[in-house]
Amino acid sequence: MKVTIFGSGYVGLVTGTCFADAGNDVVCVDIDAERVAQLQNGEVPIYEPGLDDMLTFNQEEGRLRFTTDPAEGVNHGLFQFIAVGTPADEDGSADLHYVLNVAQTIGQHMDDYRIIVDKSTVPVGTADKVRSVVGQQLRERGSSLEFDVVSNPEFLKEGAAIDDFVKPDRIIVGVDNPRTAELMKALYSPFNRNHDRLISMDIRSAELTKYAANAMLATKISFMNELSNIAERLGADIERVRIGIGSDPRIGYHFIYPGCGFGGSCFPKDVQALAHTAQEYDYQPELLEAVQRVNRNQKDILMQRIREYFGDELQGRTFALWGLAFKPNTDDMREAPSRVLMEALWDAGAQVQAYDPEAMDEVERIYGERADLELCDNQYDALEDADALVVCTEWQVFRSPDFERIRQALRQPVIIDGRNVYTPSVMEAMGFTYYGIGRGESI
Ligand code: NAD
Numbered sequence: 001m002k003v004t005i006f007g008s009g010y011v012g013l014v015t016g017t018c019f020a021d022a023g024n025d026v027v028c029v030d031i032d033a034e035r036v037a038q039l040q041n042g043e044v045p046i047y048e049p050g051l052d053d054m055l056t057f058n059q060e061e062g063r064l065r066f067t068t069d070p071a072e073g074v075n076h077g078l079f080q081f082i083a084v085g086t087p088a089d090e091d092g093s094a095d096l097h098y099v100l101n102v103a104q105t106i107g108q109h110m111d112d113y114r115i116i117v118d119k120s121t122v123p124v125g126t127a128d129k130v131r132s133v134v135g136q137q138l139r140e141r142g143s144s145l146e147f148d149v150v151s152n153p154e155f156l157k158e159g160a161a162i163d164d165f166v167k168p169d170r171i172i173v174g175v176d177n178p179r180t181a182e183l184m185k186a187l188y189s190p191f192n193r194n195h196d197r198l199i200s201m202d203i204r205s206a207e208l209t210k211y212a213a214n215a216m217l218a219t220k221i222s223f224m225n226e227l228s229n230i231a232e233r234l235g236a237d238i239e240r241v242r243i244g245i246g247s248d249p250r251i252g253y254h255f256i257y258p259g260c261g262f263g264g265s266c267f268p269k270d271v272q273a274l275a276h277t278a279q280e281y282d283y284q285p286e287l288l289e290a291v292q293r294v295n296r297n298q299k300d301i302l303m304q305r306i307r308e309y310f311g312d313e314l315q316g317r318t319f320a321l322w323g324l325a326f327k328p329n330t331d332d333m334r335e336a337p338s339r340v341l342m343e344a345l346w347d348a349g350a351q352v353q354a355y356d357p358e359a360m361d362e363v364e365r366i367y368g369e370r371a372d373l374e375l376c377d378n379q380y381d382a383l384e385d386a387d388a389l390v391v392c393t394e395w396q397v398f399r400s401p402d403f404e405r406i407r408q409a410l411r412q413p414v415i416i417d418g419r420n421v422y423t424p425s426v427m428e429a430m431g432f433t434y435y436g437i438g439r440g441e442s443i
Contacts, residue, residue, distance in 0.1 A: 003078075084098040118151050121154075259419050355378060380402075
């Protein structure tokens with residue numbers, strides 16, 4: 001089948017590559033000329049495990065091409081996927097201008113029937129807006145070409161995106177006619193073989209399903225973070241509590257880890273956008289507001305720990321940060337808790353020595369060169385003459401480090417662990433002053 005994907009970011013690249021890998025003929029369009037040039041040379045501009053090899057293989061086989069030419073993209077695919085960004089607008093709503101620009105482009109160039117598939121996360125009612133923009137363009141051209149609009153939100157997780165795409169838990173397809181439903185089913189059939197995972201529904205429900213999923217996951221995290229703050233004050237250990245409650249199958253062990261707040265390109269903006277939509281429809285979303293408030297406070301927790309130990313005078317102090325990406329196995333720095341901490345440290349006049357296995361280029365792109373940030377070649381270099389180690393992201397490589405080396409490199413043996421990767425009693429036995437999250441009782 002012929003497929004066009006607008007947007008070559010985390011979602012667009014994975015979607016395009018996986019469709020090509022299943023034998024489809026895929027063209028990816030992006031307006032970022034530098035990104036497209038990189039991709040044409042087989043360089044993948046993001047870090048996503050397994051993507052490099054799969055992308056170059058399909059490119060070499062001639063099933064996957066990259067272009068900045070929108071007309072080439074529109075003329076290619078029966079399926080026109082929209083996988084561009086939907087960042088938060090100033091008022092918290094989803095900024096739809098990238099999505100609607102693509103809709104306009106499709107309307108301007110299409111020369112045959114097209115199925116326009118919205119894969120970006122968009123508020124309920126966006127499919128209607130896409131339909132109206134495309135229709136308007138066609139009318140201006142005096143064209144009576146037919147097209148359909150489908151909502152097909154994406155549920156991949158950065159860091160495990162390929163697996164999530166090729167072995168999805170579910171494929172949500174929002175359609176308003178059986179013919180499009182059948183074509184979507186055919187397109188997804190290579191990823192739907194084991195048992196039927198395609199859930200077909202009306203378009204508005206499909207659009208809301210994506211926000212509901214992210215809001216539920218964000219709620220689980222904020223709930224655990226709130227409980228961790230309570231546990232700490234009560235002299236209880238949230239890690240014990242986590243294991244205790246997860247054993248109830250109605251609760252389960254997934255996604256109930258306390259930490260230093262959720263970040264990334266999805267949860268913060270999607271919870272905010274859903275709350276905004278609710279308010280537009282005269283509903284006050286009390287729980288969603290609380291989820292966001294708890295998260296904002298939780299992102300300050302590492303700085304609070306630092307002030308607790310070192311006091312408010314941080315000028316001249318140096319802090320080693322391990323992990324900068326918003327979670328392990330990605331280079332994505334959007335809304336990462338490490339950014340809140342670094343910026344607070346810089347405001348207080350402190351120095352940061354940081355290491356992340358994949359996100360260093362991205363950090364350099366965001367913050368540029370600055371005297372109070374040293375990006376180190378490895379995790380141990382970051383510790384040299386630092387006052388404390390702060391773990392912001394739980395990369396696997398930080399789980400069993402050489403503690404003796406850490407103790408010797410630091411000015412004083414202080415570890416602030418934003419992800420509870422270490423055990424308090426072990427840390428104390430090794431002579432560290434250790435702060436975790438919600439660990440009121442050392443074990
Ligand atoms: P991204 O920022 O990584 O990539 C977006 C790309 O779209 C950029 O390369 C940009 O240059 C390009 N673009 C913008 N306007 C364009 C246009 N008119 N034509 C062609 N390309 C254009 O975004 P992302 O993380 O891939 O997210 C895309 C969408 O998918 C968002 O709505 C997001 O909420 C949703 N989503 C993201 C994830 C995730 O984990 N990143 C998961 C599920 C859903």
